[in-house]
Amino acid sequence: QVQLQESGPGLVKPSETLSLTCTVSGGSLDKYYWSWFRQPPRKGLEWIGYIYYSGTTKKYSPSLNSRVTISVDSSRNLLSLRLTSVTAADTAFYFCARVEYFTGDGFDIWGQGTLVSVSS
Amino acid sequence: QSGLTQAPSTSGTPGQRITISCSGSTSNIGSNAVSWYQQVPGTAPRLLIYSTNLRPSGVPDRFSGSKSGTSASLAISGLQSEDETDYICAAWDDSLNVVLFGGGTKLAVL
Numbered sequence: 020q021v022q023l024q025e026s027g028p029g030l031v032k033p034s035e036t037l038s039l040t041c042t043v044s045g046g047s048l049d050k051y052y053w054s055w056f057r058q059p060p061r062k063g064l065e066w067i068g069y070i071y072y073s074g075t076t077k078k079y080s081p082s083l084n085s086r087v088t089i090s091v092d093s094s095r096n097l098l099s100l101r102l103t104s105v106t107a108a109d110t111a112f113y114f115c116a117r118v119e120y121f122t123g124d125g126f127d128i129w130g131q132g133t134l135v136s137v138s139s
Numbered sequence: 140q141s142g143l144t145q146a147p148s149t150s151g152t153p154g155q156r157i158t159i160s161c162s163g164s165t166s167n168i169g170s171n172a173v174s175w176y177q178q179v180p181g182t183a184p185r186l187l188i189y190s191t192n193l194r195p196s197g198v199p200d201r202f203s204g205s206k207s208g209t210s211a212s213l214a215i216s217g218l219q220s221e222d223e224t225d226y227i228c229a230a231w232d233d234s235l236n237v238v239l240f241g242g243g244t245k246l247a248v249l
Contacts, residue, residue, distance in 0.1 A: 054238075064227060065240070066240070078236070081235070081236060123231025123232075124171065124230065125189030125190060125195075126174070127186045127189070127195055129183035131183050
């Protein structure tokens with residue numbers, strides 16, 4: 020059974036770069052699209068972007084496009100997220116998830132999420 | 140960016156059938172598939188419905204989805220106490236080029 024696990028620093032200083040990884044276990048990245056989402060405490064979900072397992076196709080939310088990079092390392096079954104120049108508004112639970120075909124629909128497996136706080 | 144619109148809360152009694160609505164526009168629900176997620180606060184969303192009306196394996200057939208025009212609905216029949224949590228709709232938006240989410244509807248089972 021495929022499982023996803025996010026990991027990374029729980030605290031990032033303002034203006035610095037947030038870096039998270041999502042480890043895929045029980046399966047591989049192959050033939051799926053992989054997305055990152057975030058959810059500020061007690062607020063709604065926000066899609067950050069996606070990448071195809073081969074790394075050949077990526078799409079980011081226009082509101083975050085200038086600051087975000089999503090990458091994959093298939094040899095290590097890893098998905099990564101980098102978000103630069105963070106502010107308090109980037110404080111949120113960050114989730115990774117997979118979908119077979121990217122239509123924005125049907126993300127069937129999610130990681131448990133990791134809370135990242137932006138504070139000095 | 141504006142999201143999809145859901146009522147903040149709803150309630151039902153055990154055994155009852157309830158529906159949760161999600162309102163959007165022609166650029167999202169009106170032209171794309173809708174997903175529904177169940178989320179216990181502080182945990183990851185769980186996929187309940189995809190492609191507007193399909194259930195992943197393991198989701199009880201008490202849960203069903205539909206849409207009409209620019210609105211979608213999640214129906215839960217035979218309401219159980221374990222259904223008391225948050226329900227969130229989602230759809231791709233062709234104009235904004237993002238996955239849009241609703242704000243979530245908190246279901247209370249009285």
